[in-house]
Amino acid sequence: MAGGDELKVLGVWTSPYVIRVRVALNLKSLPYEYVEENLGSKSALLLASNPVHKTVPVLLHGARPVNESQVILQYIDEVYASTGIPSLLPTDPHERAAARFWAAYVDDKIGSAWQGMLFTCTTEEERAEAVARAVAALETLEGAFEECSKGKAFFGGDAIGFVDVVLGGYLGWFGAVDKMIGRRLIDPARTPLLARWEERFRAAEAAEGVVPDDADKMLEFLPTILAWINAPKSK
Numbered sequence: 581m582a583g584g585d586e587l588k589v590l591g592v593w594t595s596p597y598v599i600r601v602r603v604a605l606n607l608k609s610l611p612y613e614y615v616e617e618n619l620g621s622k623s624a625l626l627l628a629s630n631p632v633h634k635t636v637p638v639l640l641h642g643a644r645p646v647n648e649s650q651v652i653l654q655y656i657d658e659v660y661a662s663t664g665i666p667s668l669l670p671t672d673p674h675e676r677a678a679a680r681f682w683a684a685y686v687d688d689k690i691g692s693a694w695q696g697m698l699f700t701c702t703t704e705e706e707r708a709e710a711v712a713r714a715v716a717a718l719e720t721l722e723g724a725f726e727e728c729s730k731g732k733a734f735f736g737g738d739a740i741g742f743v744d745v746v747l748g749g750y751l752g753w754f755g756a757v758d759k760m761i762g763r764r765l766i767d768p769a770r771t772p773l774l775a776r777w778e779e780r781f782r783a784a785e786a787a788e789g790v791v792p793d794d795a796d797k798m799l800e801f802l803p804t805i806l807a808w809i810n811a812p813k814s815k
C-alpha cells in the first residue's frame with residue numbers, strides 16, 4: 581500500500597458526512613488520525629485529495645484518497661471485509677439494494693431539508709417549509725425502519741448498519757434545529773420507532789464523542805459555516 585496502511589480523515593466536526601465516516605471507523609475499531617479542516621481556508625492536502633469537489637470528508641488510506649462519504653463507507657466495508665468485522669451493508673443483495681436506496685433517500689430528502697433549515701433559508705417561512713420537508717421525509721423513514729429492521733434495534737438489524745450511520749450523521753444538527761424551532765424533528769408521537777432508534781444510536785459507543793450532543797455549541801458554530809458558504813469562492 582503506497583504510503584502505508586494508516587487511515588486519516590479530513591473533516592469538520594459538525595458535518596453529517598464526516599460524522600458518519602467516523603462512526604463507521606469506530607464501529608470497526610479502526611484507529612485513524614482525525615484532522616479538522618477550516619473550510620474558509622482549505623488545506624493543500626484537502627485540495628489535492630479531493631480536487632473535484634474540494635469537500636470533506638476525505639479518507640486517506642496510506643497516501644490514497646477516497647472521496648464522498650457513502651463511497652468511503654462502502655470502501656471501508658470492502659477493504660476490511662475479511663477481518664471478521666461486521667459489514668455495514670447486508671450480505672443479501674436485495675437487502676443491500678434496499679439499504680443503498682434508503683441511504684440515497686436520506687441524503688436527497690433529509691440532506692436538502694437540512695440545508696434549507698439552516699443554511700439557505702432567508703425567512704422564517706422558508707425555514708418552516710424546509711422543516712416540513714424534513715418531517716415528511718422522517719415519516720417515510722419511519723416506514724423504512726420498520727421494513728429494514730424487522731423489529732430489531734437498528735436499520736441494520738441487531739447492529740448499526742449503512743442506513744443507520746448515514747442518518748445518524750444528521751442527529752447533531754437535528755438537536756440544534758429542535759432548539760431553534762422549539763419542537764422535535766424526530767417527534768416520539770409521530771415517529772416513535774425513529775425516536776427510540778435515535779436514543780439507541782446516540783448511546784452506542786461508536787457515536788460517543790463524534791455525534792454532537794451540545795445544541796448550543798452547534799448553533800454557536802453556525803455563523804462560521806454561513807461565512808464559509810457566503811465567502812467568495814477562490815478555491
Ligand SMILES: N[C@@H](CCC(=O)N[C@@H](CS)C(=O)NCC(=O)O)C(=O)O
Binds near residue numbers: 595635636637647649
Ligand atoms: N456528497 C458529499 C457531501 C460533502 C459536503 O458537502 N461536505 C461539506 C461539509 S458538510 C463541505 O466540505 N463543503 C465545502 C464546500 O462545499 O466547499 C459527501 O457525502 O461526502
